[in-house]
Amino acid sequence: MTPVTTAGLPIREYILVGLIAATLTFLLTGVIRRLAIRLGAIANPRARDVHVIPIPRMGGVGMYLGVLGGMAMAHQLPVLRRAFDFSLDPVGVLIGGGVIVLIGALDDRFEIDAWTKLAGQVMCAGILVIFGVQWNVFWVPWGGNGDALGSVVTLDNNQGGLLMVLLVVLLVNALNFVDGLDGLAAGLGFIAAAATCAFSLGLLNSQGGDVGVYPPALIAATLAGACLGFLPHNFQPAKIFMGDSGSMMIGLMLAGATTSASGKINYTRFSGSDALALLSPLLVVVAVLFLPVLDLLMAVIRRTRRGESPFAADKMHLHHRLLEIGHSQRRAVLLIYLWAGLLGFGAVSMTLFDTTAVLWIVGAGLVLAAIVSVIPRLKSRNQGVS
Numbered sequence: 001m002t003p004v005t006t007a008g009l010p011i012r013e014y015i016l017v018g019l020i021a022a023t024l025t026f027l028l029t030g031v032i033r034r035l036a037i038r039l040g041a042i043a044n045p046r047a048r049d050v051h052v053i054p055i056p057r058m059g060g061v062g063m064y065l066g067v068l069g070g071m072a073m074a075h076q077l078p079v080l081r082r083a084f085d086f087s088l089d090p091v092g093v094l095i096g097g098g099v100i101v102l103i104g105a106l107d108d109r110f111e112i113d114a115w116t117k118l119a120g121q122v123m124c125a126g127i128l129v130i131f132g133v134q135w136n137v138f139w140v141p142w143g144g145n146g147d148a149l150g151s152v153v154t155l156d157n158n159q160g161g162l163l164m165v166l167l168v169v170l171l172v173n174a175l176n177f178v179d180g181l182d183g184l185a186a187g188l189g190f191i192a193a194a195a196t197c198a199f200s201l202g203l204l205n206s207q208g209g210d211v212g213v214y215p216p217a218l219i220a221a222t223l224a225g226a227c228l229g230f231l232p233h234n235f236q237p238a239k240i241f242m243g244d245s246g247s248m249m250i251g252l253m254l255a256g257a258t259t260s261a262s263g264k265i266n267y268t269r270f271s272g273s274d275a276l277a278l279l280s281p282l283l284v285v286v287a288v289l290f291l292p293v294l295d296l297l298m299a300v301i302r303r304t305r306r307g308e309s310p311f312a313a314d315k316m317h318l319h320h321r322l323l324e325i326g327h328s329q330r331r332a333v334l335l336i337y338l339w340a341g342l343l344g345f346g347a348v349s350m351t352l353f354d355t356t357a358v359l360w361i362v363g364a365g366l367v368l369a370a371i372v373s374v375i376p377r378l379k380s381r382n383q384g385v386s
Contacts, residue, residue, distance in 0.1 A: 010079045011201065014221040017070040017080065018197075021225030025066030029233045032062040033240045041109040043241050055238055057108045060246025063226040064101045067253070068094065070222035083214035090215050092131025093256040100124040100172070100252050104245030117244070118169070124252055125168035126161075133256050134160040164259060172251030177299060179247040182236035184333050186227045188340050189250035193224035195344040196257050202348070216261035223253045236329045290343060342366055 036042070036056035043055045071094060074080040083090055103120040106112055112120075128134070138153045155163065179185035200217035227250065233239050242250075346362035 013074070013077050013080050014197065014201070014217055017074045017077075017218065018221040018225035018228075020073045021066040021070030021222045022229035023066075024069040025063050025226045025229030026232060028065050029059055029062035029230055029240060032058055033233070036108070036240065039109055041105070041243070043243070055241050057241040057243030058105050058245055059230055059234065059240045059242035060101050060104055060108075060244070060249050063230050063242060063246050064097060064249055066226040066229055067097065067222045067249075070225055071218070074218055074222070080214065080218060082211045083218045086211045087215045087260075088131045089133050089256065089260045090218055092128050092133045093219050093253055093260075095131070096124045096127040096133075096256070097249050097252055099127060100248045101245045104243060104248045108243035108245055117248075121169050121172050121248065121252075122165055125165040125255075128168065128252070128256055128259075129161040129164050133259055134164040135259055135262075136160055138163075164255070167259065168252055168255040171255045172248045175247040175251040175254075176244060179242065181329055181333050182238035183231055183234050184336060185242060185247050185250065186230045186234050187333065187337050189254070190224050190227035190231070191337065191340045191344050192254055193220045193227060193257065195348045196220040196254070196261065197224060198345075199348045200257075200261050213261070216257045219253055219257040219260060223250065223257065236333065286347075339366070 033056050036058040039058075041056060041058045043057050045053065071090060074090075075084055100120065103112070103117065103124070107117060134157075135155055138155060175185050175189065178188065197217050197220035200213050200220060230242060230246070234242060342362055342365040346359075346365075349362075350359075
């Protein structure tokens with residue numbers, strides 16, 4: 001891919017809409033907190049929970065309002081308005097996001113059963129598909145001829161729509177499962193969205209300002225801002241939880257931004273190695289959410305082997321294990337941030353900088369993160385020996 005430069009990129013505009021989303025989320029979350037208390041949307045401590053006092057939820061409503069404000073500001077900026085003029089992706093994400101926030105808010109208050117929520121998630125994914133947010137082409141690393149690395153698979157509407165539904169359901173539930181420690185889901189959402197926005201800006205430069213790259217960058221920038229604005233209210237000790245209204249919205253918007261960035265690219269304009277790089281938004285989300293998705297899959301396997309429902313709750317998630325090792329809540333969250341940041345921004349950096357150097361840096365960072373993660377266990381063993 002063409003080396004990234006900042007000349008001509010609307011970086012300031014994206015930063016502005018992100019800050020607008022962050023500011024509105026920060027200000028409105030306090031109002032939503034008081035509303036949640038009045039409505040009785042309270043998370044009372046359960047056996048599997050880490051918090052020990054009742055905490056209001058529905059914070060996702062404030063996050064969505066922040067995203068809405070950021071999008072409205074973007075629509076008033078002559079440069080970023082092109083994201084709306086030439087694509088329905090932002091509108092589709094706003095409508096699908098609004099519906100899934102409503103479903104999540106009802107769950108935050110009345111605790112909807114898991115299968116009803118799953119049906120709602122599929123419906124919201126369908127809304128994205130109706131607005132054209134789906135995969136049209138997909139690069140695979142096999143089937144190439146001669147110098148070509150891999151090949152491009154063209155999807156029909158049914159295949160692309162099904163892939164989109166599966167991606168939305170996977171990311172929505174991965175974020176929902178990981179939302180077990182104060183600030184964890186919001187921080188991971190910020191890292192994934194910021195990395196996706198950075199990639200989209202790099203892709204915007206390499207494609208000579210192609211307007212098709214504006215929507216994913218806008219979706220990611222507003223989501224990053226909303227997550228950032230929510231963190232001061234949610235970082236340990238949390239004053240409010242985002243609830244399902246927030247975690248499901250983050251998952252849906254990440255799926256939308258990823259698909260908007262990678263699912264409609266004309267791969268014939270790029271070499272095989274570039275095609276791999278152009279899948280970076282998907283790789284970024286996979287990298288950032290690798291631990292949550294792995295945690296989700298392990299939970300499903302663990303519960304079904306015990307003859308329980310895949311949605312049955314337990315206290316064996318990754319964040320629970322970090323606490324058992326001896327980490328505090330804050331340190332466990334920061335460690336998962338570190339892992340996610342290294343993997344996510346490492347995936348983006350591979351498309352912008354020398355791959356070998358990036359692999360060395362990311363590898364060294366992962367080794368350091370692994371050592372820091374097991375220090376409490378090593379200390380307890382040493383103390384036991386002495």
